[in-house]
Amino acid sequence: MSDLTELTAHNPVEQFLRMDRIPHIWCPGCGIGTSVNSFAHALIDAKIDTKNLAIVSGIGCTGRVAGYVNQDSFHTTHGRAIPFATGLKLANPKLNVVVYSGDGDLFAIGGNHLIHAARRNVDIKVVCINNLIYAMTGGQTAPTTPGDVVTSTNPYGTYDPSFNLPYLVEAAGAVYVARWTAFHVRQLARSMQEMFAKKGFSFIEVLSPCPTLYQRRNKMGDGLDTMKFYKEVSKVRNGALTKDVALTKSGEITVGKFVDRERSDYRDLMHDQLFESLGDDYVETEACSCQ
Amino acid sequence: MAKGTVEIVVERCKACGFCVEFCPTKVLALSSAFNAKGYHTPYMVHPEKCSGCDLCGMYCPDFAIFGHKQPVAAKETAAAAPPPAVSEAKEEQDAR
Amino acid sequence: MHAEAAGVMTGTHFLDGDHACCEGALAAGARFSAGYPITPSTEVVERFASRVPTVGGTFIQMEDELAASIAIQGAVWGGAKAFTVTSGPGFSLMMEHIGLAVMTETPCVFVDVQRGGPSTGLPTLPAQADMMQVRWGSHGDYEVIALCPNSPQECFDLTVTAFNYAEQYRCPVFVMMDEVVGHMTEKVVIPAPEQIEVTPRRYTTIPPGEFLAFHPGEDLVPDMPRTGEGYNVHVTGLTHDERGYPDMTPAMQDKLVRRLVDKIKKNADKIILYEEDQIDGADVVVLSYGITSRVAQRAIDMARKKGLKVGKFRLITAWPFPEKKIAEIAGKVKAFVVAELNLGQMVREVERAVAGKATVRFVGHAGGSVHRPEDILQAILEVAR
Numbered sequence: 151m152s153d154l155t156e157l158t159a160h161n162p163v164e165q166f167l168r169m170d171r172i173p174h175i176w177c178p179g180c181g182i183g184t185s186v187n188s189f190a191h192a193l194i195d196a197k198i199d200t201k202n203l204a205i206v207s208g209i210g211c212t213g214r215v216a217g218y219v220n221q222d223s224f225h226t227t228h229g230r231a232i233p234f235a236t237g238l239k240l241a242n243p244k245l246n247v248v249v250y251s252g253d254g255d256l257f258a259i260g261g262n263h264l265i266h267a268a269r270r271n272v273d274i275k276v277v278c279i280n281n282l283i284y285a286m287t288g289g290q291t292a293p294t295t296p297g298d299v300v301t302s303t304n305p306y307g308t309y310d311p312s313f314n315l316p317y318l319v320e321a322a323g324a325v326y327v328a329r330w331t332a333f334h335v336r337q338l339a340r341s342m343q344e345m346f347a348k349k350g351f352s353f354i355e356v357l358s359p360c361p362t363l364y365q366r367r368n369k370m371g372d373g374l375d376t377m378k379f380y381k382e383v384s385k386v387r388n389g390a391l392t393k394d395v396a397l398t399k400s401g402e403i404t405v406g407k408f409v410d411r412e413r414s415d416y417r418d419l420m421h422d423q424l425f426e427s428l429g430d431d432y433v434e435t436e437a438c439s440c441q
Numbered sequence: 442m443a444k445g446t447v448e449i450v451v452e453r454c455k456a457c458g459f460c461v462e463f464c465p466t467k468v469l470a471l472s473s474a475f476n477a478k479g480y481h482t483p484y485m486v487h488p489e490k491c492s493g494c495d496l497c498g499m500y501c502p503d504f505a506i507f508g509h510k511q512p513v514a515a516k517e518t519a520a521a522a523p524p525p526a527v528s529e530a531k532e533e534q535d536a537r
Numbered sequence: 538m539h540a541e542a543a544g545v546m547t548g549t550h551f552l553d554g555d556h557a558c559c560e561g562a563l564a565a566g567a568r569f570s571a572g573y574p575i576t577p578s579t580e581v582v583e584r585f586a587s588r589v590p591t592v593g594g595t596f597i598q599m600e601d602e603l604a605a606s607i608a609i610q611g612a613v614w615g616g617a618k619a620f621t622v623t624s625g626p627g628f629s630l631m632m633e634h635i636g637l638a639v640m641t642e643t644p645c646v647f648v649d650v651q652r653g654g655p656s657t658g659l660p661t662l663p664a665q666a667d668m669m670q671v672r673w674g675s676h677g678d679y680e681v682i683a684l685c686p687n688s689p690q691e692c693f694d695l696t697v698t699a700f701n702y703a704e705q706y707r708c709p710v711f712v713m714m715d716e717v718v719g720h721m722t723e724k725v726v727i728p729a730p731e732q733i734e735v736t737p738r739r740y741t742t743i744p745p746g747e748f749l750a751f752h753p754g755e756d757l758v759p760d761m762p763r764t765g766e767g768y769n770v771h772v773t774g775l776t777h778d779e780r781g782y783p784d785m786t787p788a789m790q791d792k793l794v795r796r797l798v799d800k801i802k803k804n805a806d807k808i809i810l811y812e813e814d815q816i817d818g819a820d821v822v823v824l825s826y827g828i829t830s831r832v833a834q835r836a837i838d839m840a841r842k843k844g845l846k847v848g849k850f851r852l853i854t855a856w857p858f859p860e861k862k863i864a865e866i867a868g869k870v871k872a873f874v875v876a877e878l879n880l881g882q883m884v885r886e887v888e889r890a891v892a893g894k895a896t897v898r899f900v901g902h903a904g905g906s907v908h909r910p911e912d913i914l915q916a917i918l919e920v921a922r
Contacts (some may be wrong), residue, residue: 159448161498161507166769171782173503178480179454179619183502190822191499201625201767206611217771217783222764224614224771225783226607233571233604237611237619240595241569245615266600335499337452373502374458401869422553424590433593438568438617441538 161175164189164411166200168220175214179373182212182360186219188248188335189277192342194417204245206235210261211286211360212252213281220252229259232267237272241438243417246346253280257313261293268322273348273415275374277342278353280315281360282397289363296399300367319353320409326352327392327409331380332359341407350415357403382415406413445510447485453505456480460497460506466490467498513521540564540733547729553612554692555580555718558712559588559649559698562620564733567646568594569617571608571840573601575629576660577716578650580620602627606634610643614764614772616775618738619698622647624716625654625667629674635677635709639797640774642751643761644703644738646696648712650719651878653904663716664904665827671711672856678794680801680849682808683856685826689723694851701736702808707758713855715878717828718730718856745769751793752779758802781871787852810853811862815841819848821921822866824887825876827850828907833876836913845921855883863890872896872920876913878904 169191176182191198200221207216209228216223216441221244226234240245249256253285256264256278267274283301284290290303293313300307316327331336338356344351359365363396370376380403387395388406395404414422424432454476457524460483470486483506484525485491491508499536543576544563552560559581563572568589572582575612579875586596596618599605601784602623609619619677623631628649638645653659671683682702692714699710740759741748745767755758761778762768775783776790801808821840825833830851840847850873852859867873872895875884884899891897900908900916 157505159509161448161504163498163504163507167504167780173453173455176502179457179459180502183501183504184459187501187504204575204764205680217773220769222614222769223771225771226610227633227774230603230607230634233608234611236597236599236604237569237608237613238615239570239611240597240614241617241619244767262600266604269817279583324706330504335496339499354653371484372457374462377459377500378462380564406637420595428590433705435589435593437614438594438619440566440568440616440618441738 162194162416163187166190166193166216166220171218173238173255174218177212177362179359179361179376180211181281181373182215183354184332184335185277185279185338185356185358187341188338195339196343196346198246198346200242202231202246203267204238204247206231206238206247208251208255208274209286210252210255210284211281212250213255214251215251220404229255230263231255232260232263232274232276236267236272239272239274240417243437249274249276250327252285253278253282253288253315254284254292257315257318258293263321265322268319268324268351268353271323271325271413272419273349274351276351278315279353279358280355281364283360283364285363287353289367296397298399299364312397314392315355316395316408317392320392323351323414324409325350325411328353328407329355329357329395330405331357331384331403333380337360337386337405343408346411348403350413354415358372443489443491443511446488447491447497447508449483450497451476453483453503454480454482455503456482457502459500459502463500464497465494466492470518491499503520538734538735538737540730542730545733546727547732547818548727550723550725552689552725553580553688553722554686554714555650556584557689557692557725558622558696558714559584560725560727562646562700562733563588563592564693564727565697565700566618566735567620567734568592570596570611571594571605571612571619572619572621573599573605573623575624575627577652577719578624578648581648581650585771589601589803590600591787593793596706602630603634606631607637609645609662610634610638610641613645614645616764618704619643620648620700621808622650624650624652624660625658627723628655628667628670632674634677636677637774638709639675639679639757641772641795641877642707643871644707645707645709646699646712647709648696648701648714651713651715657906659878661716662905663907664878665715666856666882668877668879668882678798680798681711682706682708682854683713684711684810685852685855686718687727687827687830687851688718689721692718692867693727697735701734704736704738706804707761707800707809713827715827718742738907739759749779750781751777753796770814780799789832805857808854809857809859811851813851813853813857814849815846816845816848816850816866819919820846821874821888822870823874823876823913823917824846824850824852826855826883826897829878830909832910833913835910836917838913839910840917845917847917852883858883858886858887858890860890863887864892867894868889870895872898872912874898874900874916876900876908877909878902881891
């Protein structure tokens, strides 16, 4: 065992974290920290210039990611990280804008904004930690919660049909769609790396345990049990049809990269149209800066 | 001499068990010692099997452990030694 | 600093208030707007959509007002001056993000071209019934700056002022127009760029690593970091310390929220704008703002012709409310007549400031049409007796 002064080497991910705020608030066995770990590895492997990296998150357990990463980070309102990120990116296109938020934040209250940003193919990268629940507020049903599980607002078991996130996001227009679990640390880091290099609306769903609420209430064990469950029932099917990757309470989890296609991103579409209509009168600016 | 070793920041660990479970060569185990928050933290029970792959580090949700390759000429590090007994660990913690 | 020439349409124009407001934004340096169509405000952003590609900037029509009101804040942090426009129902949707702008000290401008409410109300007809909403609509304690133009010329001028206040005090600033001012067409003189004073963003000169993002200056306003320059700024709507890190304790809550409130309150004397005329020696003072002030002027003229000593007080900033000035006047006059297009909003502030030292007579209705001068005159005659 060693304390910080005795370490013979430093964890390279620490450079991406606000170490003055660690330890973080996430529960033992929560997968959000693991996903941030993968994110940091992706930043290293992709050799991203983190000066130009901006992280935007919403509200929820995953929303707290913005507060722990050591980049320009914006902890905005519930469901509205994506429109904030849209404004940020359009005003300052040199920024690499990543939205890091949870399933409830992005798909319930934020659902409308998500589909429109995907439709427009705004060049932002969305990492969605899907723990199938509203964790921060105590374990309420989310639009991703599978049927027949107990939550605090469905104490007798859920009956709402749930979203198939990759299917939804592909249909809305995303150019990159992948799903991994917190178990798939290496593949997740690789997907994140690919996402950084991709131009256009990119989306990665990361299934994560919520041991304190989702798993505990449903007697599904702790975080480690869930990670072992992911290992056991996940099947990597790169290129699978997103309509076939819906999740159930204990059924197979299809993971992999499902969509990787080319579409003009929003800024290119805008510029092309304005240039075509205005010709020399069009004043194309790199950024919208005020000074 | 093992190819790799791990660094553990004991006070950050929440004993989730990911590192212990997913180490490919089963180097780690949760010790009977515990940190100030009461979590049983991991230690290298088979240090000689460590390859320095850092899979433990990649899994850790709390950034409390990471693995790396040993420099070739390095001496045995403290991390490779077995953990002190519970009472000794407590004394160590009290002294900090 | 002076306005950037590209955004200034210098000259004498015949424009309606909505269009003049857009020109004011451009002159002030706005190069980003996100909006959502809502009568009677839509023309502001329609013009911006048409103008900004030839000036250099971006307009995006968002999917709703919730998106528009936060997209502009993202753009501000990206480095742009940004604004959005709306009317009652959209304004209601924007309330949460007004609070975000207050809490994160994001300089931005919201234009509300008021119409009859509540709810869908009268989309094409005027009211001035969002005046308390602009002050109190978001949750929590905060202060706002709100300006009320009464002509297309003022729609231009006060929009420039709004942007300047926003940058100076790092807060959201509101331009409270109404449907008549927005849709009336009058002469608007836009000066040369060198004659338009524009407040630059208060970017810090302190390098990254040493800079505390929310450490206030002498005027209680912090300087702003640039995104993408290594400041690693953290901006959160949670109660936070000077680093910007969440610090959710009662002590920090009190410290931060008081500063956000005091930022406006203690600088109120530098912010408040009003127009007064013949207050000295007046028996009755007519207080009004926006389009109602145009009608009130007619009523005041009619009353003066009858020999009455009537003063005029026009709010240009409705918020902060000029309570000290009103209290001072209350000691010297018999009565105030407050005319507004609602069932009693700013009149409450007048009553509060007057504190019983004079009569306060309200003349209003629920909206849909401007006042008739006769109604205001009648009130003046009654309280003058």
